[in-house]
Amino acid sequence: MSGEIAKAFAKAKARGEGVLVAYAMAGDPDLPRSVDVFSALVEGGADILEIGVAFSDPIADGPVIQGASERALKAGSTLKRVLDEVVPEVRKRCPETPLVIMTYVNVVMAMGEERFAKLSRERGVSGAILPDLPPEESAGLRATFDAAGVDLIPLCAPTTPPARAQAIAKDGRGFVYCVSVAGVTGMRAELPPDLSQRLDLVRKASPVPVVAGFGISTAEQARTLSAHADGVVVGSALVRAAHTDGPKAAKALCADIKRGLKR
Amino acid sequence: MTTETVVGRFGRYGGRYVPETLVPALLELEEAYAKASADPAFGEEVARVLREFVGRPTTLTPARRLTEAWGGAHVWLKREDLAHTGAHKINNTVGQVLLARRMGKKRIIAETGAGQHGVATATACALFGLPCEVYMGALDVERQALNVFRMRALGAVVKPVESGSRTLKDAMNEAMRTWVSQVSDTHYVIGSAAGPHPYPTIVRDFQSVIGVELRKQAQAAFGKLPDAIIACVGGGSNAIGVLHPFIGDAGVRLVGVEAGGHGLDSGQHGASLTLGTEGVLHGSRSLVLQDADGQIQEAHSISAGLDYPGVGPELAHLAKTGRMEVRTATDDEALAAFYEVARTEGILPALETSHAFARGRELARELGAGKYLVINCSGRGDKDVATISARGVPPPTGVKA
Numbered sequence: 327m328s329g330e331i332a333k334a335f336a337k338a339k340a341r342g343e344g345v346l347v348a349y350a351m352a353g354d355p356d357l358p359r360s361v362d363v364f365s366a367l368v369e370g371g372a373d374i375l376e377i378g379v380a381f382s383d384p385i386a387d388g389p390v391i392q393g394a395s396e397r398a399l400k401a402g403s404t405l406k407r408v409l410d411e412v413v414p415e416v417r418k419r420c421p422e423t424p425l426v427i428m429t430y431v432n433v434v435m436a437m438g439e440e441r442f443a444k445l446s447r448e449r450g451v452s453g454a455i456l457p458d459l460p461p462e463e464s465a466g467l468r469a470t471f472d473a474a475g476v477d478l479i480p481l482c483a484p485t486t487p488p489a490r491a492q493a494i495a496k497d498g499r500g501f502v503y504c505v506s507v508a509g510v511t512g513m514r515a516e517l518p519p520d521l522s523q524r525l526d527l528v529r530k531a532s533p534v535p536v537v538a539g540f541g542i543s544t545a546e547q548a549r550t551l552s553a554h555a556d557g558v559v560v561g562s563a564l565v566r567a568a569h570t571d572g573p574k575a576a577k578a579l580c581a582d583i584k585r586g587l588k589r
Numbered sequence: 590m591t592t593e594t595v596v597g598r599f600g601r602y603g604g605r606y607v608p609e610t611l612v613p614a615l616l617e618l619e620e621a622y623a624k625a626s627a628d629p630a631f632g633e634e635v636a637r638v639l640r641e642f643v644g645r646p647t648t649l650t651p652a653r654r655l656t657e658a659w660g661g662a663h664v665w666l667k668r669e670d671l672a673h674t675g676a677h678k679i680n681n682t683v684g685q686v687l688l689a690r691r692m693g694k695k696r697i698i699a700e701t702g703a704g705q706h707g708v709a710t711a712t713a714c715a716l717f718g719l720p721c722e723v724y725m726g727a728l729d730v731e732r733q734a735l736n737v738f739r740m741r742a743l744g745a746v747v748k749p750v751e752s753g754s755r756t757l758k759d760a761m762n763e764a765m766r767t768w769v770s771q772v773s774d775t776h777y778v779i780g781s782a783a784g785p786h787p788y789p790t791i792v793r794d795f796q797s798v799i800g801v802e803l804r805k806q807a808q809a810a811f812g813k814l815p816d817a818i819i820a821c822v823g824g825g826s827n828a829i830g831v832l833h834p835f836i837g838d839a840g841v842r843l844v845g846v847e848a849g850g851h852g853l854d855s856g857q858h859g860a861s862l863t864l865g866t867e868g869v870l871h872g873s874r875s876l877v878l879q880d881a882d883g884q885i886q887e888a889h890s891i892s893a894g895l896d897y898p899g900v901g902p903e904l905a906h907l908a909k910t911g912r913m914e915v916r917t918a919t920d921d922e923a924l925a926a927f928y929e930v931a932r933t934e935g936i937l938p939a940l941e942t943s944h945a946f947a948r949g950r951e952l953a954r955e956l957g958a959g960k961y962l963v964i965n966c967s968g969r970g971d972k973d974v975a976t977i978s979a980r981g982v983p984p985p986t987g988v989k990a
Contacts, residue, residue: 380884381883381884382753382884382885383753383758383759383762383870383871383885384762385607385608385762385765385766385769385871385872386608386766386769387766388766392752396752396753399884404882404884405882405883406882430869431606431869432868432869432870432877432879432883432885433882433883433884434883435867435868435869435883436868436879436881436882436883437882437883457608457609458606458607458608458869458872459606460605460606460607460608460609460612461609462604462605462612463604463605463606481608481609482609483608483609483610483612483613484610485609485610485611485612485613485614485772485773486609486610486612486613487613490613494609505608505609505610507770508610508769508770508771508772508773509610509769509770510766510769510770
């Protein structure tokens with residue numbers, strides 16, 4: 327399954343595009359309708375889907391995704407149900423698109439690390455992003471994931487010193503997620519001026535592709551960043567579009583950002 | 590004696606489960622704290638402020654009438670309620686704010702449940718001239734009006750948090766989120782011996798002044814170490830502070846009392862050591878109240894300071910290894926203990942502390958005559974008078990109505 331991520335980057339590159347990793351919250355507004363959102367994102371041009379699994383205490387998330395978490399929990403979303411009910415449906419409707427689970431480490435621990443890795447593999451999940459699992463804490467879980475063929479995607483932050491960023495990048499799996507701003511998820515009018523330099527540094531050290539995420543919501547931002555990264559992650563803007571105006575609005579936003587990623 | 594098995598870990602518990610953005614700040618804090626602890630001048634400065642401003646050492650008071658009423662061990666009280674701001678919380682905030690100043694940080698953020706830690710942080714910030722923002726669950730802002738006023742009077746900005754259960758855990762989430770975006774010039778003063786490494790160690794070290802004083806005072810007062818020490822446990826900072834210096838003393842029983850809320854089978858309590866399962870909350874692996882899917886459950890306690898679904902990792906380790914005995918007291922038992930202590934000793938204990946008193950009687954009897962029991966009187970109850978008086982005050986004992 328982990329080859330799927332590499333293939334998605336290669337395909338986009340061949341088309342002369344940066345990759346769009348599109349995030350939505352599984353279970354927002356409910357489990358079946360979130361499948362419609364995911365497939366709308368792919369129709370809009372998303373190359374990789376990041377499937378959010380709600381956690382009650384999301385310390386890395388801003389208000390938009392916190393709100394989506396609360397709605398998803400109310401709708402009964404759990405990691406087990408996402409793997410049983412959302413992932414297989416999304417696979418069916420978007421068979422070519424790699425899926426990555428984004429949740430917090432406690433949710434994975436509660437299911438059991440090995441069970442999560444095994445179920446992920448069986449259901450067609452290629453990777454996982456756990457924003458509260460820094461490198462110092464990830465060795466055991468990563469070994470379990472490696473054995474199952476699921477990529478534990480590392481994150482790199484603007485506060486990460488260069489040597490540490492290079493070490494994180496060198497040992498990357500799937501892709502390296504470069505957090506663009508010091509802060510929580512959410513849209514930003516401006517991105518830090520030294521972001522492109524940082525992306526260049528990480529990209530140079532990394533054997534896998536590098537994407538920028540956090541704060542990105544427009545085609546213009548995507549265009550600027552795609553000169554220095556292999557792709558971008560868009561989350562809060564898509565979650566808000568889907569929540570306020572439905573899957574079609576999220577699809578339109580994907581298409582717009584995708585235009586910004588054409589080289 | 591240390592329970593730290595490897596750096597930042599207490600057996601299976603502890604660690605540093607935070608967004609990568611915060612890791613460099615935690616590494617910086619760890620290094621700065623190591624340097625400060627090795628610098629006698631820093632230790633002296635903290636000790637001087639504790640002596641001149643906080644009023645340390647706090648006294649060790651014989652509770653003669655409780656001793657008589659309970660009919661067992663001699664009962665003594667370690668009086669953290671007499672520390673400036675009315676609770677043990679100030680021991681840690683003075684230390685951390687001095688550390689932050691030493692690190693060149695420009696502002697301080699904190700979270701608070703009952704408001705005691707918020708008041709203590711606001712006080713230390715006022716004393717050392719640093720701006721201070723305190724995150725507090727909106728429900729706690731309503732319940733703890735006196736402490737909200739005190740923080741504002743001291744110049745702190747109180748930020749009510751509307752997410753989740755609107756209590757301490759949500760305030761802590763929000764403080765962490767804020768810290769992620771302001772990490773370069775801001776120090777986050779965590780008030781409990783919880784959170785990511787190195788916080789559980791830093792808070793424990795600053796709070797250990799309680800137990801260190803108690804060792805000396807016990808020798809002077811009754812010529813030996815106590816036979817048992819009892820403290821309430823929410824996140825656990827007063828408990829680890831009084832108990833830690835005694836971990837290596839096999840003859841001293843260490844007892845923690847958690848919030849039993851409406852009862853352990855009611856699902857509404859704060860008993861993470863008793864009923865929690867292993868999980869990650871607020872940056873460390875410990876025992877937490879959670880459902881089978883790993884969602885954190887809302888804790889309940891009549892005391893806002895014990896209304897927390899997690900507990901510090903070192904206490905989880907002490908409980909699991911059996912070094913600390915864990916008991917619980919319900920809301921009603923804590924309330925009854927509040928009046929008992931008020932009317933036999935002339936002390937209004939905090940509702941948190943009342944949980945420790947609620948288990949005092951049976952422990953005193955278990956120990957028996959001639960033994961010595963010390964109860965850590967973690968804070969005073971002024972902040973709780975609205976909560977307590979709303980339930981009506983029982984008529985005076987021994988006086989005909």
